[in-house]
Amino acid sequence: MRKYIFLLPAVLAILSKSIFAQDRLPEIPAEQYTAEQQKAAQEFEVARKKAPWGPFAMLMYSPELMNNARAMGDYLRYKSVFDSALSEFAILITAREWSQDYEWSVHYPIAIKSGLKPEIAQAIKEGRRPEGMSEDQTIVYDFTIELQRYKQVSDITFAKTEKRFGKKGAIDLAGIAGYYTFLAMEMNMARRPAPLGNERLPRFPE
Numbered sequence: 001m002r003k004y005i006f007l008l009p010a011v012l013a014i015l016s017k018s019i020f021a022q023d024r025l026p027e028i029p030a031e032q033y034t035a036e037q038q039k040a041a042q043e044f045e046v047a048r049k050k051a052p053w054g055p056f057a058m059l060m061y062s063p064e065l066m067n068n069a070r071a072m073g074d075y076l077r078y079k080s081v082f083d084s085a086l087s088e089f090a091i092l093i094t095a096r097e098w099s100q101d102y103e104w105s106v107h108y109p110i111a112i113k114s115g116l117k118p119e120i121a122q123a124i125k126e127g128r129r130p131e132g133m134s135e136d137q138t139i140v141y142d143f144t145i146e147l148q149r150y151k152q153v154s155d156i157t158f159a160k161t162e163k164r165f166g167k168k169g170a171i172d173l174a175g176i177a178g179y180y181t182f183l184a185m186e187m188n189m190a191r192r193p194a195p196l197g198n199e200r201l202p203r204f205p206e
Contacts, residue, residue, distance in 0.1 A: 025190040027057045037063045044070055054106065055183045058190055069182070076179050080172040081165050085114040086136055090144045090176045092116075096124050097148040098184035099201050101194035127204055139164055144177050 030051070033041060040063030044052045047070060052060055059066035080087060088111035095103035104125075112118060120137070123130035133141060142157045153161075153174075161170050186192075194200060 023191055023193060025058045025061055025192070028060050033060070034063075040064065040067045043067050047071070047074060054102065055187055055192065058192060059186065069179075072175075072179055076172065076176050080176065081169040082140075082172060082176070083114075084110070085116060086140050087176055088114050089116055089120075089137060090140050090173060091180050092121060092124050093141065093144045094148060094177050094180040095184060096127065096201065097145075098181065098188060099203060100184040100187055101198065101200045102187050102192050103180060103184055104201055105194040105198035125201060136164065140173065143170075143173055147174060147177050148181070 028037070030041065037060055040060065041052055044056060044067060051057075052066065052070075056066055056070060059069060077087065082090070088107055091107045092104065092111050094100075095107060108121060111121060117132070120130040120133060130137075130141070139157075139160050143153055143161050146153045146157055153170075158170060161173065165173070
């Protein structure tokens, strides 16, 4: 009996991995698109110069939602107050708070390429407050963490954000956190796995 008790954690780990590997909403082959999906895919390709991929391929089950999400992402990722380095930093914080493997695996290399120090990203991955953050990173970290964990932003953190990035910056930063939370919720619901070869984020105790 004792040997079976020792085997139980391993069995549970295997079962958990297999469960999370099940993609509830697999990508729809383009040849199976409805007329509405074909139109949405064409609009996506005009905007992004490629066919719907990743979370957008999954969202093709609701094509109008997919393209509205894409349009919001076009602004928040490429045109917001924040440069790529700070935007990607906020995205990684959001991906970590939602334990979203796909989101993390896609945006981690972009964040590093944009100048984020690997040790800061590692701290985020492990659920620790990073050391050695710049003043701007500290503002983005505090704002995003408070919003994700406590569902609000303190007066002190808001004041710092507004002073540095303006009211528009506060709106945009909450928008980035909210948009990538939306994508994380959709992918967690669908059990969207990370791309092949990418490890899962460590899970924290409930």
